[in-house]
Amino acid sequence: MLEVKNLNVSVDGNKILNGIDFTVKAGEVHAIMGPNGSGKSTFAQTLAGHSAYDVDEEKSSVSFLGQDLLEMPPEERARLGLFLAFQYPVEIPGISNSYFLKAAVNEIRTSRGLEELDAMDFADLLKEKMELINVDPSFADRFVNFGFSGGEKKRNEILQLAMMEPRLAILDETDSGLDIDALRIVSEGINKLRTENRAFIVVTHYQRLLDHIVPDFVHVLHKGRIVKSGGKELALELEEKGYDWLREEEPATA
């Protein structure tokens, strides 16, 4: 589904990602871990198409569902089925969540040759998804992320994920800023959205999220490279040892 080859990315001339190779198949859950500044969020935002990240297009290639992802503006990536749950969801005052979601869902539907949902059908779908992932009905009428608490913002991202039904969902530090209860609720929501067709990339700093969302693969990112990959037990190992050992092993991997 997703194939990343030798991804090289810089921001304002500073190299952040130094050749990432990474493959995701349908139904898989990949966790990307690593210390602060290792390039985790850059990786997530680059896949979604943020223009602040300069991809070295000569070296890098990213194919998603057989298409060249790097060629596409962000909205086309989304329409193709890529979703990014933001670490810092953005506020849009004056626009209700339901209006925003309706616009998004219908963009995606039209791009797939489906008819737009009318107001009634959309309301039904929204209600169903809100119940599924257990968010308060008031979310529909509130302005997009405006005045939301940190936890509410993250849950709103998961609601959007549920509505947009992507093929690949990238969760960028969805656990940051959540207390234990909120973390559990958000994780339950995500687990309900796991399907055979849908893959997840879970970017996180801490192992605790992975207690709830059990990954198939864990990758450790350090200085813009994947320095170690393994199964879910790798996350536990990291929890125990911290990230310091990376610095010791650094000369060997570099």
Place this chain on the structure above:
Amino acid sequence: MVSPSEKLETAKYEGSRVEQSNQRAAEAADREYKHGWSTDIDSETIPVGLNEDVIRLISSKKEEPEWLLEWRLKAYAGWKRLNGEEPTWAKVNYTKPDFQAISYYSAPKEKKELKSLDEVDPEILATFEKLGIPLNEQKRLSGVAVDAVFDSVSVITTHKDILAKRGIIFCSMSEAIRDHPELVKKYMGSIVPQGDNFYAALNSAVFTDGSFVYIPKNTKCPMDLSTYFRINQENTGQFERTLIIADEGSQVNYLEGCTAPMRDENQLHAAVVEIVALKGATVRYSTVQNWYAGDADGKGGIYNFVTKRGRCDDNARISWTQVETGSAVTWKYPSCILKGDNSVGEFYSVALTNNHQQADTGTKMIHLGKNTKSTVISKTISAGKSDSSYRGLIQVMPKATNSRSYTQCDSLLIGNKCGAHTFPYINVRNHSSSVEHEASTSKISEDQLFYCQSRGICQEDAISLVVNGFCKEVFDHLPMEFAVEASNLLSLSLEGSVG
């Protein structure tokens, strides 16, 4: 690594994307100024130029009473004394109109009085139909009565009979002068005096038509009233006058829309609107202004120099809502004179400028009565190389004790070649009143756009989404259909604002 089923799905996506991009291209072409066409119609247009004879000619063509001709001539004398000195305090820059190069009267040739819609020139009916304003009463515009003004004259007013049953008068200004002279004489010029300002004086001398509304005591107007202004003829100006009288305890909603063909020359629109809200009356006046704004290089477009003012007696309320997206230059300050105790004035405004458009707009709230209240919400959006200013006066007079005023001015900038300015004037002359003023300026953020894009919404739609959100407080005060139209207009006007 791509499975066969994935390949199939991908192909499907790709096909529909091509379709969609075709559709988008078609939409984009469609998004130019939609109302830029003109109607080929046999018009009677008097030669350009302005002098006393021209005013006499207009007056005689309209078969006006003597008192009105004198009124006009007095206004003209006052205007002449100003010696061509237009107001210069607004933050706008434009080539002054040549007042001798304008024709002050242009009317579709149709001498006899129209008894019914069947007698209206089909070309004109088609024109309004094309603008989305069906005048045919069978296609009743969701319960809205319309006065259609084409160049200098009102061509038809719909639903008159239904309204007349309740004693409501809704007709063209010309008819009102003929049929209700006592009301016109009493109120015309009572709110905006002939010599009020340069353009009001000009309008008073040469106005040709407009709408007239009278709502009787304790009557709630059963439908929204609206006037649609269309400038068609070349080298003409439109100088209409609207007078709304809401008698004691009455209520009315009034809507105004305007468009003009795309022409390379600037055309002048100098209107006067007067509202009289007697004791306990409520008048809501909404405008969606979409005059031709000129092309992307700033060539052509309407000069929109308008004086709008209302007076509130005791316990009365006047609420102005305006969405200004068109015109090359806008100079407009719908105001309220809060004369009566406990009266309320409101001003809700969205002004959007793009390309080379300029707008200097705002309001004046003059508190004279006790316990008077005013609210001003202004949203200014500047894109392209445009320049937009809010200019507002809050004046609280010594006897206006315990009055309150709240102003909120927000500006949103799109790109880095545009400007937004706020010029608040506050003058409070007693100690028991309170005046609040809040202002903010922000730029549309990259993060907001990326967020929308990552949800499948393209950049242009994302901008219009954010702008619509920014304007919500004002749109909430518009009637439903107008709010939809306003929101669509914003998207159109923002076309090409991202580089």
